[in-house]
Amino acid sequence: MNLESLAAELRGFVGITRKRAIGDLVGHFPVESDLIIASFGEDAAVIDDGEEVILLAADGIWSRLLEADAEWAGYCAVLVNVHDIAAMGGWPLAMVDVFSAASEDLAEEVLSGMRKGIEKFNVPIVGGHFHPDTPYSSLDVAILGKAKKGAVILSSSARPGDSVVVGVDLEGRVHPKFAINWDTTSFKDGEVLLRQLGSMRELGERALVTAGKDISNPGMLGTLGMLLESSRAGAVVDIDLIPRPEGMDMLDWQKMYPGMGFVVTAPPEKAGEVTGVFIERGLASAVIGEVTEGRRLVISSGSETAVLFDFEAESITGIG
Numbered sequence: 588m589n590l591e592s593l594a595a596e597l598r599g600f601v602g603i604t605r606k607r608a609i610g611d612l613v614g615h616f617p618v619e620s621d622l623i624i625a626s627f628g629e630d631a632a633v634i635d636d637g638e639e640v641i642l643l644a645a646d647g648i649w650s651r652l653l654e655a656d657a658e659w660a661g662y663c664a665v666l667v668n669v670h671d672i673a674a675m676g677g678w679p680l681a682m683v684d685v686f687s688a689a690s691e692d693l694a695e696e697v698l699s700g701m702r703k704g705i706e707k708f709n710v711p712i713v714g715g716h717f718h719p720d721t722p723y724s725s726l727d728v729a730i731l732g733k734a735k736k737g738a739v740i741l742s743s744s745a746r747p748g749d750s751v752v753v754g755v756d757l758e759g760r761v762h763p764k765f766a767i768n769w770d771t772t773s774f775k776d777g778e779v780l781l782r783q784l785g786s787m788r789e790l791g792e793r794a795l796v797t798a799g800k801d802i803s804n805p806g807m808l809g810t811l812g813m814l815l816e817s818s819r820a821g822a823v824v825d826i827d828l829i830p831r832p833e834g835m836d837m838l839d840w841q842k843m844y845p846g847m848g849f850v851v852t853a854p855p856e857k858a859g860e861v862t863g864v865f866i867e868r869g870l871a872s873a874v875i876g877e878v879t880e881g882r883r884l885v886i887s888s889g890s891e892t893a894v895l896f897d898f899e900a901e902s903i904t905g906i907g
Contacts, residue, residue, distance in 0.1 A: 590826075590886055590893035593838055597895060600842050602767065602804040606813070609904040628817040628906040629742050630671040630800055631732065640739055642732035644671040649804070653724050656764040657693045660726060661700025662707075666772060666846070667803065668730040669708045673784040674801035674849060675741075676791025677734030679708070684715035685727045693724055707777045708784075738791035740851070745798035745818035750858035751876040752796075753807060754786060754865030755848035757832045767804075769832070771846035779869060783847050786868040790851065795861050799851035805903065806841045811850045812884050812896045812903050818852075821883040821898065824876035852878055 588596075597603065609627075618626050624633040624640060631644035646667045653660045665682070672679040684701070688694035705712060710730070759771030772780055790796045798818060802810045807829065815822055831840045847870065853861045858874045865872035879885075882898040896903065 588838060590888055590891050593841075594886060594893040594895045596838055597806070597808060597841055600806070600809070602806060602842060602844075603809040603812075603903060606805060606904045607902065609906060624739070625741055625743070628904070630674040631677070633675070633739055633741075635736075636733070638736055639733050640736050642672050642675050642677045642734055643729070644668060644732075645727060645729035646671065648726040650725070652765055653697070653726065656762070657696035657724075658700035659762065659765065659768075661697035662704045662773065663700075663768075664726050664728045665701055665704025665708060665710065668728050669710055669784065670801040670803075672730055672732035673787045674799060675732070675734055676738045676788050677732040678788060679710045679730055679732040681711050681713045682728050682730045684712055684729075686715065687718035687721040687723060687725045689721055689724045694719070697726060703773070707772065707780065709777060709781070734788070735792060738788070738794070740787060740791045740796055740799040742798055742800050742814045743817040745814060745820050745852040745878050747820060747878050747880040748855065749797050749852035749878040750855045750874045751811065751822055751824060751850065751878060752853055752858055752861045752865075752872065752874050753830065753848065753850050754862075754870040754872040755802065755807070755830055755845050756783060756869065757830060757871045759832070759846055767842050767844060769843045769845045780847065783869050786865050786870060787849055789864050789868075790861060793860075795857045795864070796851040796853045799849055802845050802848035802850055804844050806843060807845070807848065807850060808841050808884070808886070808895060809903065814850065814852070815878070815882075815884055815896075816898050816903055817906055818878075819882060821879045821881045821885070822876050823879060823885045823887060825887050827888050828873050828875040830871040830873050
């Protein structure tokens with residue numbers, strides 16, 4: 588597949604296109620508080636708390652995932668929220684959930700998955716709300732975390748000239764019931780996973796990165812696109828440098844939620860230290876590109892190039 592075709596496929600990928608409605612919602616929620624350091628466009632809101640900050644985030648589980656594998660959906664509800672806090676350079680404290688179940692069997696499967704996530708990542712659910720009698724099923728989880736004030740990693744602060752670095756776990760498997768999930772966590776010990784998650788806290792506390800996000804449903808390049816949109820910047824990425832599982836097609840990999848992965852930007856002189864932190868904590872890592880002033884995400888391979896996103900003419904979330 589040539590780069591133009593790859594770019595077109597990714598622009599139409601549902602993991603990316605379903606983010607477009609976010610920007611229209613943001614205008615309904617004015618933020619008027621001196622305590623709010625950052626909010627929309629970040630993986631978690633950042634709230635002033637003296638020498639530390641409070642991190643607050645929420646994620647809703649996609650109905651397609653609930654329908655495909657309810658237990659996996661429950662597990663992922665914990666997984667994705669823990670990642671949102673880690674992506675900010677923080678540590679999670681507790682979660683609450685809002686759960687609607689159309690059947691007792693589905694409820695048992697979802698709750699079993701959530702319990703596995705809680706035990707794996709050692710973050711408790713301490714409250715929430717349950718609808719036991721709805722004609723539909725839905726699952727939403729909110730999480731509370733903290734970080735050191737000077738170590739928070741934002742999505743909106745990438746700078747032209749920064750290196751683009753990824754850290755991702757390649758040791759996994761495609762989920763048998765949901766082909767766009769790369770499962771790298773369900774079969775690993777919690778200590779291994781917490782060590783991997785801690786890479787972002789180390790990067791933040793050592794001031795090695797300028798911006799970052801956890802790789803989510805839009806995939807690696809889609810997540811980078813959201814970061815660049817928030818930062819009002821662009822980038823050039825060499826897709827031949829992207830770490831990927833052996834035998835995995837690049838298009839399939841770019842549509843994959845990787846289970847454990849982050850994309851960050853860093854001053855070029857610190858990029859080697861960033862890859863070192865990721866690798867030492869069990870993630871494959873590489874410098875894959877550079878942030879640019881022009882608001883376009885360009886992908887390249889050899890002498891071939893293609894524009895994946897032109898933020899002057901289009902948006903992913905509409906934030907930024």
